[in-house]
Amino acid sequence: MAETPTKNATLTIDDQSYDLPMYSPTAGPDVLDIRKLYAQAGVFTYDPGFTSTASCDSTITFIDGDKGELLHRGYPIDQLAEKSHYLEVCYLLLYGELPSAAELEKFENTITRHTMLHEQMQYFFRGFRRDAHPMATMVGVVGAMSAFYHDSTDIKDPKQREIASHRLIAKMPTIAAWAYKYSIGQPFVYPRNDLSYAANFLHMCFSVPAEPYHVNPILSRAMDRIFTLHADHEQNASTSTVRLASSSGANPFACIAAGIACLWGPAHGGANQACLEMLKEIGTPDRIPEFIARAKDKNDPFRLMGFGHRVYKNFDPRATVMKQSADEVLDLLGIENNPILATAKELEKQALEDPYFAEKKLFPNVDFYSGIILEAMGFPTSMFTPIFALSRTVGWVSQWKEQLADPQHKIGRPRQLYLGSTARDYTDIETR
């Protein structure tokens, strides 16, 4: 924690002044410390949606929304997407530095050897209805991990925290793939430890016992890049949910299940599914103006899915990589003239030229192009958000570990601006 203030701000309330310390981060705007404000001045601050509130200090990920920059431990996301791969990025997020060759080999070995699930966990999957959304299954099964892995639930023990982190990163692809297999009535496919992280996920999703399955290297590279682009995104809603759940001392699996639940919503990770469904509904480029008009209409709740972001007021750098990747993957797979990609590109063009989107600084986000790639790979839309969840697990886990390693962390407990009734006497039902 940057405990040494670099300057002070003064707040005056009714002729009384209060000094508030300010900190200068290594990047980003200065931060005003209001932790003692209530004790000193007897007032709360009001910031629903946390638009101006830093909920913690962190050294993991930094976003400059005006520049459209995303850094993991200082490394730009476009460099990581091009030159690195998902498990190396996982190591970077978890431990703060890029690994040496020996460190990476050891880490990959550890993750690879934790991919299987306790056999009894199959009954959890089988307990769900066949038509359950894979995200519903994931919330339940990940929460249930706390009942199976007792030796990694003591959050006070750094070794147990480490084991829980590795287990979550290693087992999440198996959980997501099995949620999918169950939903389509196919047998669960066990992990193969001779495959890379991404290739193994594709194997568990698409192979069947009846015939051999060969992972297409183009698809496994594209899958790995999608994982990398979603790995972390500082204090977003699901990460903040994980941190808040963890602040009470809850076990790691319960905290990550809470993160998955939060990610599901269409304003967050659920936007990738909603975006592809929207693009399909638009269907052809000639219908775009109708949908743009709806997105601008204050009386219509419709929004352009995959557009806009709380932090980015410029291009989302993940969307830029994702768009290139969509072109490459469809090209390499020999999918020509994909009408959805054509609609997406035309929608992006028309929206960016429209004063409404320009004034509000609404640009395509990571979810705008990812669904096109995932669909080309053979995934149904219901699997898009589970893939986001499995990719983001390392971010949740890294932030969770950082929080617990901080001796100053305390339970998260926001205050409120109360606008309800003041104290009043209970009335008997006959007199109401």
Ligand code: CMC
């Ligand atoms: N289409 C049309 N108008 C929009 C959109 C959109 N996609 N996004 C924001 N606006 C408008 C909004 O109506 C508001 O207008 P006004 O100021 O006139 O009331 C203004 O832009 C600001 O919007 P906001 O809802 O106050 O902004 P926010 O920071 O609270 O919301 C957001 C950010 C991502 C929830 C929002 O842009 C949105 O709903 N986008 C669509 C869903 C989506 O793509 N989500 C994925 C986010 S990226 C992946 C992830 O990290 O989860």
